[in-house]
Amino acid sequence: MKVLVVAASKHGATKEIGTAIVEELAIAGLDAVQAEPGDVTTLDGVDAVVVGSAVYMTQWMETIRNFISHYGPQLRELPLWAFSCGLSGVPIGNVQDPRRIGPALLSINPIDHQTFKGRMEFSGLSLRERSIARLGNAPEGDYREWDKIRAWAQQIAADLKEHLPEA
Numbered sequence: 001m002k003v004l005v006v007a008a009s010k011h012g013a014t015k016e017i018g019t020a021i022v023e024e025l026a027i028a029g030l031d032a033v034q035a036e037p038g039d040v041t042t043l044d045g046v047d048a049v050v051v052g053s054a055v056y057m058t059q060w061m062e063t064i065r066n067f068i069s070h071y072g073p074q075l076r077e078l079p080l081w082a083f084s085c086g087l088s089g090v091p092i093g094n095v096q097d098p099r100r101i102g103p104a105l106l107s108i109n110p111i112d113h114q115t116f117k118g119r120m121e122f123s124g125l126s127l128r129e130r131s132i133a134r135l136g137n138a139p140e141g142d143y144r145e146w147d148k149i150r151a152w153a154q155q156i157a158a159d160l161k162e163h164l165p166e167a
């Protein structure tokens, strides 16, 4: 069973979450591959999809929004899971809720959507990003919860194996 994991990331934190998901799906025996949203040329032969994005200014990234609008009809026919990566779950600061990602997520109707805490490293940000982060009182650090991320991927694998055993 082929599972495509497509994660949009600007500074790498979300991409690494995508990689951890791929690893867990592969451990469970699935044929899992990761792709950048802009590199996907077809969904033919794909049995299930996991889409994810870093959240910037309450939005999913443009690359994943383009991917969703391009492949929308096919995505709606496939088992699909979604995740957001942001800092809203981090107790300090007032960055906004990454679930406010609007029509992109609503249009694909995922089986489940999770919000994972991300990473903020001021040194890697542009001047503009850094000012926004400071204005939002965003906390620096790596808040990713790998056990939670990997457990979610294991649950996806279990669900797929139960519902699509023949694929």
Ligand SMILES: Cc1cc2nc3c(=O)[nH]c(=O)nc-3n(C[C@H](O)[C@H](O)[C@H](O)COP(=O)(O)O)c2cc1C
Residues within 6 Å of the ligand: 008, 009, 010, 011, 012, 013, 014, 015, 054, 055, 056, 057, 058, 059, 085, 086, 087, 088, 089, 095, 096, 097, 098, 117, 118, 119, 120, 121, 125, 128, 129, 130, 132, 133
């Ligand atoms: C300019 C800027 C705006 C951000 N806006 C949000 C936001 O609206 N909601 C949120 O939860 N996180 C926000 N974040 C935090 C990022 O989503 C977080 O750092 C994430 O891990 C980045 O992922 P990436 O390394 O894959 O790009 C923002 C970060 C920056 C630098």
